[in-house]
Amino acid sequence: MPKKEDLPLTSGPAGGWGSLRSIVRITRESHPSLGTLDTLRRQNKPRGFMCSSCAWPKPANYKPFEFCENGAKATLWENTNDRCTPEFWEDHTVSDLLAWTDHELECTGRLTAPMKYDPATDRYVAIDWDTAFAEIGAALQPLPREDVVFYSSGHAGLEASYLWALMARAYGNNNLPQSSNMCHETTSVGLKKVIGSSVGTVIWEDLDKTDCYFFFGQNPGTNSPRFLHPLKEAKERGAKIVTFNPVREQGLISFVDPQNPKAMLTGEEITISDQYHQLKGGTDIAAILGLCKAVIEADDAAQAEGRKAVIDWPFIEKHTHDFDRFIQFARDTSWDAVTTECGLTEQALRDAAQVYMEAERVIGVYGMGLTQQSHGAWNIGMLVNLLLLRGNIGRPGAGCCPVRGHSNVQGQRTVGIAEKAKLIPMDKLRELFDFEPPQKDGTHVVDAAQGVIDGRIKATLCLGGNLMRALPDTERLERSWRDQELTVMISTKLNRSHLYPGKAAYILPCLARSEIDEQATGNQTITIEDSFSMIHGSIGHRAPASPDLKSELAITAAIAKAATAPNPKLRWDEWTGDYGLVRNLIEATYPDDFRDYNTRMHRPGGFWRGNPAHDRVWKTESGRAEFTVPGKLNALDFEDAPGRYRLLTMRSNDQFNTTIYGYSDRFRGIEGTRDVLLMNAEDMADAGLSHGDTVALESDAGDGVARRLGGLSVIEFKLPRGTVGSYYPECNVLVQMGHGDELSKTPASKAVPVRIVKG
Structure with missing residues (x-):
């Protein structure tokens, strides 16, 4: 607790030595692996990896160090030498960890193996990938389709995000809330x-x-x-x-x-x-x-x-x-x-x-x-x-x-992660994949959370993020989250959401963006969209934190294969082996935005997917930009009152x-x-x-x-x-x-x- 006299009216400037000292402190605390400086050198540059922090654009004329304090912290934090292995759970129960802070949970390090919650011991235990996918698929298949939520944070690339949305629709719903629902x-x-x-x-x-x-x-x-x-x-x-x-x-x-x-x-x-x-x-x-x-x-x-x-x-x-x-x-x-x-x-x-x-x-x-x-x-x-x-x-x-606050949070919406059916070219999906996409709107994240509280939502699958911690009404959620039949979290590190497992609960550890994503056709490129609607390629160069990690796309495809009906046009294994095939699908689904996708993805500064309003083409009901009149002079839904x-x-x-x-x-x-x-x-x-x-x-x-x-x-x-x-x-x-x-x-x-x- 700072003393009153120690609090400045305005602190020192942004940037400067304060920024460097902060990065040095995080370097000491996160214990980054050797080669992290080389990783930072590649950050936000062509043929390098895109920062997993904010969605600020990556300029074509980049600086020698094209990252900020936040970006450096995110990279150091992910590239820690600390590991949260299955052995960690021999000394800790889930109940024990409820007393830990968010910071302490993150400091356990990178997750290294897929885990399943064991209610008898109140611990997560190791499980092999094939068994995990089979059990998740078996748990999903009998559930009413409207009772399952496919949430995504803003971290996953466009390729994994497209397949995540495709999986939900092939499964039978548009329950695709995303972190932008909260920001x-x-x-x-x-x-x-x-x-x-x-x-x-x-x-x-x-x-x-x-x-x-x-x-x-x-x-x-x-x-x-x-x-x-x-x-x-x-x-x-x-x-x-x-x-x-x-x-x-x-x-x-x-x-x-x-x-x-x-x-x-x-x-x-x-x-x-x-x-x-x-x-x-x-x-x-x-x-x-x-x-x-x-x-x-x-x-x-x-x-x-x-x-x-x-x-x-x-x-x-x-x-x-x-x-x-x-x-x-x-x-x-x-x-x-x-x-x-x-x-x-x-x-x-x-x-x-x-x-x-x-x-x-x-x-x-x-x-x-x-x-x-x-x-x-x-x-x-x-x-x-x-x-x-x-x-x-x-x-x-x-x-x-x-x-925008999170890298690729905007891009995920662009490639189909949206709960509103009218935003999705369903005719294209029908043509490409030979199934009938659901036409009913899905659930917003707030409605999904209320559905968990009310007992209507039976399963939540999370492509990244720390959803329980990010949502409102924390205590009410904590009392209800465990009642779900299934919870699945695709994560790089331990977080508080893992401490409220459903009746069946899985933690599936994934690669970081800076890590090599080796598939059948070699090290894979993913793509992200920044706040200015520019699309950038991102490719990792670091050895993965564990040989047992899978990419977000590979995990998504494997769950989809286990949970959805067989369909020869849903080629989950082929897409896992070559992400360029997924980019072809994105281009076919959104041809105006992703023309020559595979050719242009490594262009310095990215390629622009366009924006009609930038060219004064107004896609509104009137065909013009709309002046609006607010209902009152503030944005509140309550009045001031004493106290x-x-x-x-x-x-x-x-x-x-x-x-x-x-x-x-x-x-x-x-x-x-x-x-x-x-x-x-x-x-x-x-x-x-x-x-x-x-x-x-x-x-x-x-x-x-x-x-x-x-x-x-x-x-x-x-x-x-x-x-x-x-x-x-x-x-x-x-x-x-x-x-x-x-x-x-x-x-x-x-x-x-x-x-x-x-x-």
Whole structure:
């Protein structure tokens, strides 16, 4: 627990020696094998392997070290010399391990052999692969098809993901929830509705041409550090950056380039944000509306005085729909309503709008601060409204840029991992594989989790991830997860989800991306899609952590072969032997996106699968980009009340999603613990709390379910009044299942209603 006087108002810059020290510390703790430096040298480069951390693009003109602190940590963590062998279980029961932390579980090392849970001894025991596949298939075959879920995290390559989706449909359902259900599904739904594209519109070249970034609810310093290099280059050529975030994130304040020797020697920092606006949690709608009001008023004044218009009227008239309704809404909403809602002054919003109006080309960047809200789709609609006002979608140097959190999470959706049947070319599957694909929509991950709680879901198969830890309502899930007939997890390391085995439970260990994937036709290439819709080849060069590991594709194909009806066109063994055959299938299924797939996959910088909205082709109902009017000025589904706070869940500098590398959140000055509650000093005083007090958080969802997280130390932190912060995934215990965006169902983890209880 840090002392109050030791907490800086702002910590040191992102990057720099702090980044290198963090990598060195993880190197010591993870015990990486020899040759890891050579592995890092190949990371994110042509004919190398693609980072398994975030989904930031891989440029064609790469640097000598084309990885960031997060990427280095992910690679070091996976390439540890530590091993979790079957012998580990001779000294540990599953019940014993429930007391271990997430970090301690990961530190056991790489899994080395397939395991099956033995309820008699409460241990996992070794099982051979053929027996495991046969038993899994036998368990799946008699189950009602709608009762089985095929979940995937964002790790697996496009080839394994395509077969995973094909397996589910050949088995008989579209129950294909994915990790994007918990983070950027709001993007897929919200953007699709307003611009006709479910992904962002920018490409790498736009970053070199933009003269302004507007950031909303995204933190590159912790979640996508490689983004800091384009931001630094933008600032050096005179671009402006304006940030809206309830939390002052160091990556958007200052940066020292660790690949610049002069900067490292001198400590030369570059200021990232020209303006930084700490709005109240969940009030981006009001803040963005304020920006739009300022633009509209400036245009009114320009027209009255005969000056050049501020709004891009030719674009509005040719490319947009429902502008009249939106502009009337903006005019009718008072400045007082806007500022009261978001907590920013009118002048602050006008200052930000002035930067927007002076810029010819603007990129709007956002992350889960917009998507993980009860009305996250309204947030996205408002950001698009702002960009449309001056034609900032569909031209060089401008566009909408959602930053995805997990490598290939976007690509998995592209190749068929989706629960909505209308998104899938079922006719192509019917033609290629001679079976009738199911037409009924499958289950979203939140519905699947509720189905486990209710006893409706009988089996969950996970292609990667730590699903139980990532989902809301942790305690309710823990009480129900073991009641399933079957749980299967394809994993590289031990995690908390393994500690809640179903009646039959299997851990199937898989290769890491950096490892050689030797099949019948040699070492295999996989492919991934980044946040900019670029497809990249990835090939491993390291010896596998264990000779008994299989690739994600090989495991998927073997389960499919055991669980689905025989079909001569489902050639699981052939596809396992040559991933190029799977890429041929992907190209045949999605010919517009994957033309000349095998030929282009190793192109430096990747190949672009295209995006109609980037070319101002709007695949919406109106055939135009849609202006939208939100239902209210915030994205919350609850009202403020005495003693009720808006909990913002956050990642530390020392984690990636549910993987906890350690206990150092250097950007916030928090060391040695994750059991903290960050709180505004005035809120602390009103609540009678002091720095270091121990408190608990209790859910204030009002649904009659008790949810509590205790043992938190209060830390004074610069946050807006009424907003408190604590760490994900620990806070998932407080998030109500079903409390999420009304369109996408993405959990509203950035605005959780809570109360603080002393002691």
